[in-house]
Amino acid sequence: MEITGKNIVITGGARGMGRRFAEDLQRAGAKPYVLDVVQENLDVLKAETGIEGQVVDVSNEAAVEAFFEQFTAANGAVDVLINNAGITSDALFIKQKGDEITKFPFANWEKVINVNLTGVFLCAREAAYHMVKNKIKGVIINISSISRAGNLGQTNYSATKSAVDSMTVTWGKELSRYGIRVGAVAPGYINTEMVAKIKQEVLDKIIEKIPAGRLGEMDEISQTVQFIITNDFFTGRVIEVDGGMRI
């Protein structure tokens, strides 16, 4: 698919990698539109780049349905959806310290499942529905993670990201009859605010395990997103961009 002139919706696009995708796609001639839950960051994005967006919680079915209805009525169906919104809420599954044994909090489980799994399901479902209805041969891109392999302290996050991979394969198979392609990118550790939350000593140990010897940069993931959009033979697969690291 040509990028120029396309309607591209990016979830979680008001900061971090999503914002980078939106800016790069705008430079490439697309019409990016961003969904996020932080109005302040949407305002900054609009002021600094002119990129429009609105508050939509991707885990809220009614809000996601209403957004895609309204967007399609105003602009035509979405050509490309980038399911980028994602959060972490780490904990150990069981933790024993002295006599005290704590369990993985259910609240951490639920909140990550809601955004990273249900959110991806809902946005892809609505985007695909309007693509089919409007005969758009669109592209859906899901942002997975190196943690999909199962990462310490990330029962919830790892579960959602491996589910994102399997949904990518499933939708690739199901939607190809409509000309819709589905792909995913599984980034390793990227130089972002999400990674800046990791303690420096832990981060140093992580970097030691990256064969490339450094964190990835956002433009290296953005390039991969654009590859998926433009390569018409790519569907149902996940691209790993992680400097060669295995968790």
Ligand SMILES: NC(=O)c1ccc[n+]([C@@H]2O[C@H](COP(=O)([O-])OP(=O)(O)OC[C@H]3O[C@@H](n4cnc5c(N)ncnc54)[C@H](O)[C@@H]3O)[C@@H](O)[C@H]2O)c1
């Ligand atoms: N940073 C990394 O190294 C890394 C590595 C692998 C995968 N990822 C994945 O890449 C994606 C982007 O990561 P990032 O580092 O840019 O994160 P980030 O925290 O900087 O950005 C995530 C954005 O999603 C928004 N968001 C959160 N909940 C939302 C909701 N319910 N509805 C809509 N928007 C919501 C946030 O407000 C934020 O703007 C995530 O899916 C993440 O899991 C990141």
